[in-house]
Amino acid sequence: MALIQLNNVKRTFDVKGKQIRAVDDVTLAVEKGDIYGIVGYSGAGKSTLVRLLNGLELPTDGEVVVDGENISALSKKGLRDFRKNIGMIFQHFNLLWSRTVSENIQFPLELSGMKKAERVRRAEELMQLVGLEGRGDAYPSQLSGGQKQRVGIARALANNPKILLCDEATSALDPQTTDEVLDLLLDINQQLDLTIVLITHEMNVIRKICNKVAVMELGKVVEEGSVAEVFRNPQQEVTKRFVQQDLKPSEDPAEVLTEFIKENPNGTLLTLTFKDDNANEPVISQAIRQYDVDVNVVYGNIRQGKEGSFGTLTVLLTGDATAIRQATAFFSAQEVGVEVLHHG
Ligand SMILES: Nc1ncnc2c1ncn2[C@@H]1O[C@H](COP(=O)(O)OP(=O)(O)OP(=O)(O)O)[C@@H](O)[C@H]1O
Ligand SMILES: [Mg+2]
Numbered sequence: 001m002a003l004i005q006l007n008n009v010k011r012t013f014d015v016k017g018k019q020i021r022a023v024d025d026v027t028l029a030v031e032k033g034d035i036y037g038i039v040g041y042s043g044a045g046k047s048t049l050v051r052l053l054n055g056l057e058l059p060t061d062g063e064v065v066v067d068g069e070n071i072s073a074l075s076k077k078g079l080r081d082f083r084k085n086i087g088m089i090f091q092h093f094n095l096l097w098s099r100t101v102s103e104n105i106q107f108p109l110e111l112s113g114m115k116k117a118e119r120v121r122r123a124e125e126l127m128q129l130v131g132l133e134g135r136g137d138a139y140p141s142q143l144s145g146g147q148k149q150r151v152g153i154a155r156a157l158a159n160n161p162k163i164l165l166c167d168e169a170t171s172a173l174d175p176q177t178t179d180e181v182l183d184l185l186l187d188i189n190q191q192l193d194l195t196i197v198l199i200t201h202e203m204n205v206i207r208k209i210c211n212k213v214a215v216m217e218l219g220k221v222v223e224e225g226s227v228a229e230v231f232r233n234p235q236q237e238v239t240k241r242f243v244q245q246d247l248k249p250s251e252d253p254a255e256v257l258t259e260f261i262k263e264n265p266n267g268t269l270l271t272l273t274f275k276d277d278n279a280n281e282p283v284i285s286q287a288i289r290q291y292d293v294d295v296n297v298v299y300g301n302i303r304q305g306k307e308g309s310f311g312t313l314t315v316l317l318t319g320d321a322t323a324i325r326q327a328t329a330f331f332s333a334q335e336v337g338v339e340v341l342h343h344g
Helices: 046-053 077-081 101-111 116-130 145-157 177-189 201-207 226-231 237-249 253-263 282-288 321-333
Strands: 006-013 018-030 035-040 061-066 086-091 163-167 195-200 212-217 220-226 268-274 293-305 307-320 336-342
Touching: 006 046, 006 226, 018 116, 018 220, 035 177, 035 201, 035 307, 046 163, 046 195, 046 307, 061 307, 086 101, 086 116, 086 145, 101 116, 101 145, 116 145, 116 177, 145 163, 145 195, 163 177, 163 237, 177 195, 177 201, 195 201, 195 307, 201 226, 201 237, 212 237, 220 237, 226 237, 226 293, 226 307, 237 293, 237 307, 253 268, 253 293, 253 307, 268 321, 282 321, 293 321, 307 321, 321 336
Parallel strands: 035 195, 035 212, 086 163, 163 195
Antiparallel strands: 006 018, 006 061, 212 220, 268 307, 268 336, 293 307
């Protein structure tokens, strides 16, 4: 049984007599150890969905089963105890500004009745884990955004939860700091065998640390799968837009290519999309060995992710017409997407 299982879950809100379907018939499974990403535009229902996982929202219909517990069946006390197994971090950190870093981290431990000396020791341990050694006496206002989120993470981990929920946890951070916090999340996922459910509107966050992804639109999960599958072969329009937003090249390829064709009118220009990780190099060298063609890389747009590399490579093939035709057919036969941009 999956660690988190949602079956036909709905959550509607009644706003002035109008029903808003924030989460609309969602079924999904998160396995132990997953870093499960949920991506969608504003209003898609992402926050409502994660709040259903720790019982901050209860489903209007369907079941939410987390670690064997059906959330709707828990008593008030049962729900309070259950929540200790789930940590959560937020976009704006939600720290207590009048408390020091150490006191912020100790806060959930106080609530669970841990003795002071033990709390202080546990906070030290957690500060070490998140890279905040020696900052225990600082106040949140004296920290950078990345450090504030590290406090949020340490506090969320204080009670040794099995699951960490992240609601846009890096959306207020600059790209460099985002990467550092993502590295930390990946690290604790592996070190503590912690399952992470992360929501974001940034596909690069998904690519960098998630192994699975669900795409939400208007309360529904419209596409779901392994990150490698979804990045290499997105099905829905909204998913294609998200993937393209991430894989978008930093310069305009059309300009580079027009220039290139002018200078090399006799070649055939192809854009290759690799469906398998790291297939690019062997496939290209095999083509060169088997057929009498030259392959020149004109333009590459490859991004690295936790689950492999994604993107495209634009190459110029030169040689006689038959060899070029054979090499092109060879690429197609190797599970490589082939688009001919120009025939010399
Ligand atoms: N407590 C509530 N009462 C009424 N409507 C709500 C409530 N919570 C959420 N909604 C509505 O449900 C829909 C989904 O909201 P939700 O906050 O889950 O979206 P989101 O994907 O997290 O968006 P964002 O990216 O902006 O955070 C929205 O239309 C929102 O207005
Ligand atoms: Mg939200």
